[in-house]
Amino acid sequence: MNANSWQLFSTFGFFIILLFACGAYCLVVTRNMIRAIIGIELLIKAVTLLIILAGKITGRTSLAQGLVMTIIVIEVVIAATAAGIALWVFRHTDSLDVRSLRSLKG
């Protein structure tokens, strides 16, 4: 890896780890379902940026873009379905708190 690539990798890598930590912390600490989805979104965004960075460094941006498009499609489906589930839980329990899910059967 040459010096320019290393500089790019280290700078972006540093912030990607911080972004991932933000998402992971949000997912662990929050009790609100919508905020949990936001945490998942932040994790996915960190991974997206990492894949694009890997594509740039290895000179395979086209492959990285193809993979990222797939990730984005999956991300949207996850967000829409998770939001639907959150809404469904809210209608049933009148709360967005994940602890209200403990009263479920099974």
Added chain:
Amino acid sequence: MNINLTFLILTIIAALWSVMGRSLLKATIGLAATSALISILIFRLDSPLAAVFELSVCTGLITAVFVSTISLTKPLTHKEILQASKDRFKRYWYLPVILVVIGIALVLLKVRQDFIMAPVPALQQDVRDVLWNFRRLDILGQVIILLAGALGVVILFEENKRNER
């Protein structure tokens, strides 16, 4: 490089805002800002198509989904907001500290620069070639996932309507 650094710092600030913000609507706006900043970074990393996709889908569509979900839920009362902010402060004040600690650890951790990258075979340079020829199965997977997601959302909202009756 300085421009990248500025956008990266702004991305982390927007992410922190979306995680630590009191209101869900502001958190959603923070997520949209994070997404928009990441789109700029992706564009600067020579991937314009992925950047446009990220900007239109993640910044636009997902924000719309979140805002509609939030608008369909009941807002908290003043008392609940006060209680929630006290709880939130207790749980979230660690986050900036953790980020600073991780940052310092990464700076102190001297990763060796001279690692060798695995050789990669030559690949078509056009995204269309990659999408339609090299990663054909991904397209099929995307279509199936989209259909499954659409079906899931329809079923969830159907259930809501049934319950309302």
